[in-house]
Amino acid sequence: MAKMWSGRFTQEASSLLDEFNASLPFDKELYLQDIAGSIAHAKMLGKQGILDPEEVEAIVGGLQQIRGEIERGEFVWDIADEDIHMAIEKRLTQLIGDAGKKLHTARSRNDQVALDFRLYVQESNRRMVSLLKELIDTLLTLARDHTETLLPGMTHLQHAQPISLGYHLVAYGAMFKRDVERFVSSYERHNYSPLGCAALAGTPHPIDREETARELGFRGPTLNCLDSVSDRDFALEILFNIATMMMHISRLSEELILWSSYEFGFIKMSDQYATGSSIMPQKKNPDVPELLRGKTGRAYGNLMALLTVMKGLPLAYNKDMQEDKEGVFDSVRNGELSLKILTKVLQTMEIDREAMERATRVGHLTATDLADYLVERGVPFREAHFITGRAVALAEELGRDLSELRYEELREVDGRIGPDVEEYLDLRHSMNTRNSSGGTAQEEVERQIEKLQKWLRELQEEF
Numbered sequence: 001m002a003k004m005w006s007g008r009f010t011q012e013a014s015s016l017l018d019e020f021n022a023s024l025p026f027d028k029e030l031y032l033q034d035i036a037g038s039i040a041h042a043k044m045l046g047k048q049g050i051l052d053p054e055e056v057e058a059i060v061g062g063l064q065q066i067r068g069e070i071e072r073g074e075f076v077w078d079i080a081d082e083d084i085h086m087a088i089e090k091r092l093t094q095l096i097g098d099a100g101k102k103l104h105t106a107r108s109r110n111d112q113v114a115l116d117f118r119l120y121v122q123e124s125n126r127r128m129v130s131l132l133k134e135l136i137d138t139l140l141t142l143a144r145d146h147t148e149t150l151l152p153g154m155t156h157l158q159h160a161q162p163i164s165l166g167y168h169l170v171a172y173g174a175m176f177k178r179d180v181e182r183f184v185s186s187y188e189r190h191n192y193s194p195l196g197c198a199a200l201a202g203t204p205h206p207i208d209r210e211e212t213a214r215e216l217g218f219r220g221p222t223l224n225c226l227d228s229v230s231d232r233d234f235a236l237e238i239l240f241n242i243a244t245m246m247m248h249i250s251r252l253s254e255e256l257i258l259w260s261s262y263e264f265g266f267i268k269m270s271d272q273y274a275t276g277s278s279i280m281p282q283k284k285n286p287d288v289p290e291l292l293r294g295k296t297g298r299a300y301g302n303l304m305a306l307l308t309v310m311k312g313l314p315l316a317y318n319k320d321m322q323e324d325k326e327g328v329f330d331s332v333r334n335g336e337l338s339l340k341i342l343t344k345v346l347q348t349m350e351i352d353r354e355a356m357e358r359a360t361r362v363g364h365l366t367a368t369d370l371a372d373y374l375v376e377r378g379v380p381f382r383e384a385h386f387i388t389g390r391a392v393a394l395a396e397e398l399g400r401d402l403s404e405l406r407y408e409e410l411r412e413v414d415g416r417i418g419p420d421v422e423e424y425l426d427l428r429h430s431m432n433t434r435n436s437s438g439g440t441a442q443e444e445v446e447r448q449i450e451k452l453q454k455w456l457r458e459l460q461e462e463f
């Protein structure tokens with residue numbers, strides 16, 4: 001069949017061109033946005049007297065019928081239609097005749113695709129925020145139960161200072177909060193409608209862009225049409241936001257993988273979210289966090305790909321930009337799945353407090369506390385550092401942890417050490433002395449949890 005744009009052509013398109021040129025196989029994902037945009041456009045054309053009321057009614061009815069056909073799997077997809085916009089318009093004209101041919105008045109596929117894609121990205125921003133909220137809520141619920149659970153805090157993956165598991169989890173809560181803020185701010189920045197921009201320069205028809213923008217839930221129309229039909233910043237931002245979020249997910253996943261190994265033994269993943277080996281019957285593998293870590297790679301790839309596509313494009317629309325969609329669909333789909341399954345993994349995993357506490361008694365985690373103890377008694381820090389080093393050497397010699405040494409033993413190392421030293425070497429005491437703002441002390445962690453919960457509640461109300 002002849003193409004919609006075939007007026008000036010004398011030969012038919014080759015099927016290879018269809019295969020290469022078409023975006024229909026993937027942009028059919030935008031059918032809901034395309035239909036919503038067309039309904040808003042048709043209604044506005046009616047209000048402005050550009051279309052008759054009967055024509056608007058026929059168009060809206062026809063589009064609703066098409067939505068039903070697509071949802072019931074009855075719609076006939078033909079790659080020769082090129083994209084979702086022309087596939088729907090062709091079907092509309094089949095259904096309602098000449099009125100269907102008027103829908104495209106004061107519009108081009110350039111503003112149409114910019115609108116559909118932006119609507120999709122805006123909805124995705126919202127879904128990401130709501131899934132992130134569930135994840136943060138889960139982290140905070142867990143954190144609340146574990147403000148007293150000791151965990152070896154690490155730097156360089158080496159035991160450093162005692163912290164609580166709750167503190168560790170709130171750290172991830174703070175990371176995911178920033179992710180939420182990024183999705184919200186992208187949403188706000190791009191909450192403007194490109195519809196009515198037509199090909200690139202606007203239209204001579206007396207349209208009302210304010211009207212369609214409001215109808216579609218935007219704050220208003222975009223400022224400049226030349227920019228609007230060639231802008232893909234909204235897509236780049238969601239790709240960046242997802243890439244960064246996946247980086248956070250990947251770091252947490254790495255810890256879950258380590259923690260579920262025999263060497264750590266801090267957690268056990270639920271059978272629901274772990275997998276077995278096809279050859280080694282004893283194995284239980286942390287496939288989910290591994291895959292989360294792996295999927296981070298493609299999220300980065302999708303961002304890099306679109307940045308590269310957009311680089312050097314002259315204004316305004318260029319066909320290169322059709323390459324914008326698949327990576328975004330992929331990142332959104334995988335980002336959502338990742339958030340959902342990570343939340344489940346956290347909710348169902350078993351936490352071994354004992355194993356965490358046992359690990360905290362290895363590596364002389366209260367060495368800094370002994371040095372601070374001496375400093376408080378007037379010993380210069382460098383000297384205190386040296387004396388503590390000798391105390392650690394003694395503990396090693398005795399095959400115990402520094403926190404397990406008695407006053408009588410430590411007195412031998414330095415005469416200025418008093419009987420109250422044992423309290424200072426206690427791991428939980430050490431954790432609770434770090435009560436400066438942002439620290440690991442129980443009360444301070446409780447304050448951090450409350451602060452994040454308050455933020456979550458307020459976000460609930462406004463977004």
Ligand code: ARG
Binds near residue numbers: 113317322
């Ligand atoms: N399928 C196209 C895309 O996804 C729609 C816009 C086409 N515009 C054009 N002037 N060829 O980008």
